[in-house]
Amino acid sequence: MEVRGPVIWMFLMCCIFGHLIVSHKNDLVEAKSFSKSEDLEIEKRLQTINKPAVKIIKTIDGEIYGCVDFFKQPAFDHPSMKNHTYHYKMRLIWKEMGERETNNTAFGYLWENGVGCPIGTVPMQRVTKDDLLRLDSFGDNHKPCGSWNTTTYDPNNVVHYNQHRFAVARTKNIGRRFNGATMELCITAPKVKPTQFSASRLHIQMGRDFLQAGLTVNPVLYKDKQPRTFVYTDSNGNSCYNTNCNVGIVLIRHDIALGMSLVPVSTRGDWPKYYTKIGLVKERKNGNWWLQMGGNYEPVNIGFWPGHRLQQSYGNYVEWGGEVYRASLPSPQMGYGYFPIQDKNYDAYIQHISIRDRYYNIDRNVDYLEDYSDDNRGYQVIDTRDPIHRAGHIIFYGGPGNI
Numbered sequence: 001m002e003v004r005g006p007v008i009w010m011f012l013m014c015c016i017f018g019h020l021i022v023s024h025k026n027d028l029v030e031a032k033s034f035s036k037s038e039d040l041e042i043e044k045r046l047q048t049i050n051k052p053a054v055k056i057i058k059t060i061d062g063e064i065y066g067c068v069d070f071f072k073q074p075a076f077d078h079p080s081m082k083n084h085t086y087h088y089k090m091r092l093i094w095k096e097m098g099e100r101e102t103n104n105t106a107f108g109y110l111w112e113n114g115v116g117c118p119i120g121t122v123p124m125q126r127v128t129k130d131d132l133l134r135l136d137s138f139g140d141n142h143k144p145c146g147s148w149n150t151t152t153y154d155p156n157n158v159v160h161y162n163q164h165r166f167a168v169a170r171t172k173n174i175g176r177r178f179n180g181a182t183m184e185l186c187i188t189a190p191k192v193k194p195t196q197f198s199a200s201r202l203h204i205q206m207g208r209d210f211l212q213a214g215l216t217v218n219p220v221l222y223k224d225k226q227p228r229t230f231v232y233t234d235s236n237g238n239s240c241y242n243t244n245c246n247v248g249i250v251l252i253r254h255d256i257a258l259g260m261s262l263v264p265v266s267t268r269g270d271w272p273k274y275y276t277k278i279g280l281v282k283e284r285k286n287g288n289w290w291l292q293m294g295g296n297y298e299p300v301n302i303g304f305w306p307g308h309r310l311q312q313s314y315g316n317y318v319e320w321g322g323e324v325y326r327a328s329l330p331s332p333q334m335g336y337g338y339f340p341i342q343d344k345n346y347d348a349y350i351q352h353i354s355i356r357d358r359y360y361n362i363d364r365n366v367d368y369l370e371d372y373s374d375d376n377r378g379y380q381v382i383d384t385r386d387p388i389h390r391a392g393h394i395i396f397y398g399g400p401g402n403i
Contacts, residue, residue: 042132048074049127049244057123058112065257067117068124078246080308088120088252091301092283092290107255107300116255123257124243134220138195142220142325143239144212144232146203147372148317165331167379167397168203168321169369171355176368178204178315180281180356182292182299184391185214187274188348188398189227189265190324190333194219198324198332199230200348200397204280205318207311209235213278213291215262226261229276231291235309249291251303256293258302268336268346275351284360287313314358319372320350321381321397331378335398339380344391348398351391366393378403 051073053066070088075081108115117123135142147166171178183202190198201214212232221241222228233239235247242258243249251258266273277299279292287307292299307313322334335348355363371381379399385392 042129045132046127046129048077048246051124053124053126054121055118057117059110059260060112061261062112063260064126065117065123066126067121067254069121070252073122073124073250074243074246075248075250075306076246078309080306084306086250086306088122088254090252090304092281092288092292092304107253110256110260116253119254121254122251123254124251125257125259127244131223138220138327142197142327143234144199144201144203144323144325146205146210146317147319147323147374148205163326163328165324165326165334165375165379165401165403166321167334167373167381167399168319168323168371169350169353169381169383169395169397170319170321170372171317171366172368172370173317174368176316177358178318178355179284179358179360180204180279180289181315181318181320182277182279182281182352182354183320183350184275184277184352186335186344186349186351187215187227187262187265187276188335189225190217190335190337190398192217192219192225192324192332193327193329195327196325196329196332197221198322198334200322200335200350201230201320202278202280203319203323204315206313206315209311211280211289211305213280213293215276222259224261226263227265228259228261229293231258233305235305236311247309249303249305253300253302256300256302268338271345273344281356282307282314318355320353320395322348322379324379324401326401326403331401331403333399333401334379337398337400339399340382340396342382342384342386342396344394347396349391349394349396351394353393353395364392375403 051068055067057065141163147168192198197216197218199216201212203212215227216230217225217227231249232241233248238247240248264274277294279299281290289305291302293302294300324332324334340347355366357363369383371383373379373381378401381397383395
């Protein structure tokens with residue numbers, strides 16, 4: 001078959017001046033060209049994210065992380081951080097809230113070298129140009145959001161509300177203020193297409209800003225279909241996953257990282273169940289918001305967001321549950337991919353939820369929630385405090401999607 005010159009020329013131009021990106025409509029690959037200035041902007045972003053590493057280490061699964069000096073994290077590039085006094089020995093102390101000090105467990109077993117990064121550095125995933133292009137190809141549509149942001153159609157909203165679906169338990173709009181929230185999350189691995197995501201997360205809304213933390217199956221972000229830890233920051237009009245921008249989280253641990261795969265995963269209808277503890281908690285003394293994670297132990301301080309970078313110092317709303325992004329395709333699974341039946345052996349669930357109220361008191365009853373699913377054909381949620389579950393306040397959620 002004859003290939004004409006103009007076709008070859010077009011292909012070469014795409015190779016020289018453009019990059020291949022994923023089409024979010026049909027999972028196809030389409031060519032998009034970039035100008036020299038756009039290419040330079042991408043390189044600048046890569047330099048911001050991929051700070052020089054003093055050492056490269058691997059997880060026991062062979063995944064590569066760079067050990068970056070604590071003070072050279074992207075978060076310290078923010079203009080408000082010029083005269084900061086933060087350091088890598090910082091910890092959130094829970095004693096002021098009537099609980100024990102958080103665990104100081106070591107996580108060297110997660111790494112090939114048995115240690116992690118050197119003290120004074122933090123492990124950060126290395127991001128490639130293709131990674132950025134893949135995320136950018138979706139624009140704002142792919143960004144996580146809260147269910148409140150999408151309940152009513154707003155033509156000025158940059159997020160396409162009909163691309164996201166939710167099954168969550170959320171605080172009612174009754175004028176409360178929140179200084180934190182926690183949960184224990186059953187680890188599941190919902191099936192998604194290459195351009196979709198399915199997340200189980202804790203979301204705290206602070207005016208127009210918000211923080212999210214949880215697990216996600218997100219091939220666009222992580223290039224595979226494993227459930228992985230993530231945080232998402234939306235602050236003053238800027239947003240990113242993990243540490244991928246200067247409004248992102250400040251990490252403090254040398255031996256645990258964001259984006260790590262959560263294995264083993266729970267299996268529907270079988271025991272044991274595997275879960276992780278996650279908290280977003282404000283520190284009374286200085287207003288910083290802390291991320292805590294843990295398994296069968298007390299939660300561990302992973303990192304924090306400086307309080308002054310957020311629009312307001314407290315949360316207006318909190319929600320726990322599932323969020324999916326469908327990418328103009330039949331929507332993906334949430335949880336196990338089945339509707340909940342209020343059975344921990346068969347449902348995806350979030351248990352032992354709690355709230356830190358405006359006075360930093362711990363509320364485990366949280367009796368001011370409402371169930372919200374924006375399309376019960378695909379996803380459902382059941383919020384209960386039935387004592388037979390012995391899991392405190394528990395939220396069952398999930399569904400097959402396909403809507």
